[in-house]
Amino acid sequence: METSTEGAAADGGGDVTPVAAALTGPVSDEYPANADGTTVTVEAGEGASTATGTAAVVPVIAPTSLSPSRAGDFMQCPLLYRFRVIDRLPEKPSAAATKGTLVHAVLERLFDAPAAERTAPRAKSLIPGQWDRLRESRPEVVELFADDPEGERLAAWLAEAEQLVERWFGLEDPTRLEPAERELFVEAELDSGLKLRGIIDRVDVAPTGEVRIVDYKTGKAPRPEYAEGALFQMKFYALVVWRLKRVVPRRLQLVYLGSGDVLTYDPVLADLERVERKLLALWDAIRQATETGDWRPRPTKLCGWCDHQAHCPEFGGTPPPYPLPLRVVEQGSAAGPESAPRET
Incomplete structure (x- = not known):
C-alpha cells in the first residue's frame, strides 16, 4: 500500500x-417498493438511500444481494442494515452526501468533452447545470436549503463543491x-x-x-x-x-x-480470495439475522449521525414490526449478527 x-x-x-x-x-440498485407506496433507490458507491416517487405496493422481501455500502452498514451496525434494507426507513438528505453526488456527476460529465477542453474552469461551469439536474431527479435535496431564503448557505455550499472539483486537477490530469x-x-x-x-x-x-x-x-x-x-x-x-x-x-x-x-x-x-471469504461469512450472518429477526445495535460514535435513533433501542426507541417471517432458533444455537466477521 x-x-x-x-x-x-x-x-x-x-x-x-x-x-x-x-x-x-443498470445504474442503480432499486429495492422493491415500501409498504407506503414509495420506492427506495440505493446507489451503490455512496450508499445513500432516498424515498422517491410512487409505486405499487409489493410485499417486503429478504435481501438477495450485497453492495459495499450495505456490507459496511452491517459491519458498522446490524440494526442499521435492517433499517435501510429490510424496513427501508426514509432518511433525510445530508449536505455532505449531496455534495458528493454533485461532484461525482461533474467529474463524470467532464469526460464528455474532448481531452484538450477538460479544464478546471469548464468543470466548475458544469456545477450549476448538474445541481439543477440533481434537484429534478431528487426533489428532496431542496429541503437542505429550505431555511436559506437569501441563498447564502447554498452559495457557500456550491463554492465548496467548486473547491473540491478544482482540487482534483492537482491530483489527476484529465487531459491524459x-x-x-x-x-x-x-x-x-x-x-x-x-x-x-x-x-x-x-x-x-x-x-x-x-x-x-x-x-x-x-x-x-x-x-x-x-x-x-x-x-x-x-x-x-x-x-x-x-x-x-x-x-x-x-x-x-x-x-x-x-x-x-x-x-x-x-x-x-489472494487479496480478492480473502475478501470473498469475508463476504460469504458476512452474508451468512445477514441471512441468519434475516431469518431470526435478531438485528442487534452496535453503538459507536457514528450513532450521533444516524437518522433512526427514534427506532433504536439504544436511544429508547422501538424498531418497526418485523415484516418478514421468523425462524425459531433452538436455545444454545449461534445465529445472527454476533457471527459477523470483524475487520482485519
Whole structure:
C-alpha cells in the first residue's frame, strides 16, 4: 500500500481495451417498493438511500444481494442494515452526501468533452447545470436549503463543491485520461448464489489491458491505521471484476478531494480470495439475522449521525414490526449478527 499521485494503468492517452461488454447493467440498485407506496433507490458507491416517487405496493422481501455500502452498514451496525434494507426507513438528505453526488456527476460529465477542453474552469461551469439536474431527479435535496431564503448557505455550499472539483486537477490530469467506463454498474454471482453489485466511479484500461479502478471521495483521507477499511470497497469492486472477467485489476485508487490525497493499492489474487471469504461469512450472518429477526445495535460514535435513533433501542426507541417471517432458533444455537466477521 502506498500514497501516490501517479497512476499505474492509464495515465497516457491512446486506445483502450473495452471492458464494458461483460460489465454493463443498470445504474442503480432499486429495492422493491415500501409498504407506503414509495420506492427506495440505493446507489451503490455512496450508499445513500432516498424515498422517491410512487409505486405499487409489493410485499417486503429478504435481501438477495450485497453492495459495499450495505456490507459496511452491517459491519458498522446490524440494526442499521435492517433499517435501510429490510424496513427501508426514509432518511433525510445530508449536505455532505449531496455534495458528493454533485461532484461525482461533474467529474463524470467532464469526460464528455474532448481531452484538450477538460479544464478546471469548464468543470466548475458544469456545477450549476448538474445541481439543477440533481434537484429534478431528487426533489428532496431542496429541503437542505429550505431555511436559506437569501441563498447564502447554498452559495457557500456550491463554492465548496467548486473547491473540491478544482482540487482534483492537482491530483489527476484529465487531459491524459480516456476512461473505459464511468459510473459503471457491475454485478457478479458467486458460486454460493450471493450476488455482489456496485457502481464503480471510473475504470481505466491501458493499451496493454491492465485495469485500474478509481473511486472519488469528497472527504479526507483516513489515517494510516484506518486505510485497510477504506480499501474494503475497492477490493469488493476488484473481486466483482475478477469474477466477471478473470482479471485482477492492476491498481485500486482512491482520490480524496477533501484532503488532496491519493491512496493506491495493487491487489493480488489472494487479496480478492480473502475478501470473498469475508463476504460469504458476512452474508451468512445477514441471512441468519434475516431469518431470526435478531438485528442487534452496535453503538459507536457514528450513532450521533444516524437518522433512526427514534427506532433504536439504544436511544429508547422501538424498531418497526418485523415484516418478514421468523425462524425459531433452538436455545444454545449461534445465529445472527454476533457471527459477523470483524475487520482485519
